[in-house]
Amino acid sequence: MKSSSGLQAILAKERLLAEVAREIGPEGVGKARRDPHARRRPRPCGLTIHPGFGCPNACLYCYVGDVLGKGPMEPRPLSLRGAELSYALLLNPYFVPGRMGTFLAFGAVCDPFHPALADKTLDIMAHLASRLGNPMQFSTKMALSPEIIERLPRGAPICPLITITTFEKASVLEPRAPSPWERLKTIRELRRAGFKPMLFLRPLLPGLIEREVDDIISEARRAGAEGVVVGALRVNKAILYRLRRVGLHKAILRRLKKGGSSISSRGLLPVPSSDIKELVLRAAREEGLMGFRAACCANAFVASVPCTGLCWLRGFCTNCPNRCASSVPDIQGEDIAMVLERAFGLSAQAIRLKRGKLFIRLRDSPKSGLLKAVRVALEVATRRPVILRA
Numbered sequence: 001m002k003s004s005s006g007l008q009a010i011l012a013k014e015r016l017l018a019e020v021a022r023e024i025g026p027e028g029v030g031k032a033r034r035d036p037h038a039r040r041r042p043r044p045c046g047l048t049i050h051p052g053f054g055c056p057n058a059c060l061y062c063y064v065g066d067v068l069g070k071g072p073m074e075p076r077p078l079s080l081r082g083a084e085l086s087y088a089l090l091l092n093p094y095f096v097p098g099r100m101g102t103f104l105a106f107g108a109v110c111d112p113f114h115p116a117l118a119d120k121t122l123d124i125m126a127h128l129a130s131r132l133g134n135p136m137q138f139s140t141k142m143a144l145s146p147e148i149i150e151r152l153p154r155g156a157p158i159c160p161l162i163t164i165t166t167f168e169k170a171s172v173l174e175p176r177a178p179s180p181w182e183r184l185k186t187i188r189e190l191r192r193a194g195f196k197p198m199l200f201l202r203p204l205l206p207g208l209i210e211r212e213v214d215d216i217i218s219e220a221r222r223a224g225a226e227g228v229v230v231g232a233l234r235v236n237k238a239i240l241y242r243l244r245r246v247g248l249h250k251a252i253l254r255r256l257k258k259g260g261s262s263i264s265s266r267g268l269l270p271v272p273s274s275d276i277k278e279l280v281l282r283a284a285r286e287e288g289l290m291g292f293r294a295a296c297c298a299n300a301f302v303a304s305v306p307c308t309g310l311c312w313l314r315g316f317c318t319n320c321p322n323r324c325a326s327s328v329p330d331i332q333g334e335d336i337a338m339v340l341e342r343a344f345g346l347s348a349q350a351i352r353l354k355r356g357k358l359f360i361r362l363r364d365s366p367k368s369g370l371l372k373a374v375r376v377a378l379e380v381a382t383r384r385p386v387i388l389r390a
Helices: 005-034 064-068 082-091 118-131 146-150 180-192 209-223 237-244 249-258 274-286 295-303 333-344 368-382
Strands: 047-049 104-106 136-140 158-163 198-201 227-230 290-292 348-354 357-362 386-389
Touching: 005 082, 005 118, 005 333, 005 368, 082 118, 104 118, 118 136, 136 295, 146 180, 158 180, 158 295, 180 209, 198 209, 209 274, 227 274, 227 295, 237 249, 274 290, 290 295, 333 348, 333 357, 333 368, 357 368, 368 386
Parallel strands: 047 104, 104 136, 136 158, 158 198, 198 227, 227 290, 357 386
Antiparallel strands: 348 357
């Protein structure tokens, strides 16, 4: 194969599966097959890794308790061991292993470095780093000790996102989480250990962040942050009710009304905040920090690979030094055809590269689920938009 290491990695999945299967045995294989990581579709930031479920921090703006239906709770660790999680990912048809493969994002329904989960997270990271090598990213509000940081694997790129939302109202909005000052110390310790920590300024709380942004970014720069990743607030009725208790609901309601959105009790609704994001990004640049509209961009920068989210094509790029567009891998039509046949059992009728997009027409008519998985995997492997038709 002459082209992309991402395409080569798709073909390597079968060999890696066999190797990991020998390591975990039939019982481990069965556990991995039943786990959602074997089927989960990647989000824009990457494929989410859940080392546990639940969080006790009781942050008023948090959706985790609402999603899990249990409110603030002591996290329950994932039952899979690191090797079993690797096997589950290799089973996932969306997943591409390797440095040029799928980005992995730790968190979403837990804080991966809560004391109840830190050992599990480190076990998973160690196996993924040694066996698969995918870029990894984690977000946390925990105070990471030098001992925990020393245990972070060095065999694959790791992008730490340290979440800070507010100084002024942290004790009210995040009543059980470590203080922002402890998190700044975590940034300092990570930088001292050779990592490239990022300030994760999220969620952006209208009516509060506008008056705090300069102070938060300035303190993060002093602590050693490399950049700032912004993240919008998402709300439902329960979250809005909690924020009403601290007087932050009016600015949110105004933005929702202006955007023509109606809030529900179930789904999470993003609060329009493009103007606030731009305010934060300007403040970051003024402090000499990189600003990222998307978490995947920070992960790409740390790993020195093009962003899997194709953000430079989709309006999220902030022209960071990574220069994704200039490092898109070369691809050959015959290599695409080989991957389609060997990895997915599909035959290509025509393959064409036009204006940076990859157009593929198949001879077969596979199930729509397989088509989605093939398109996502090929977009990651080639770092190009893929238009796939049967």
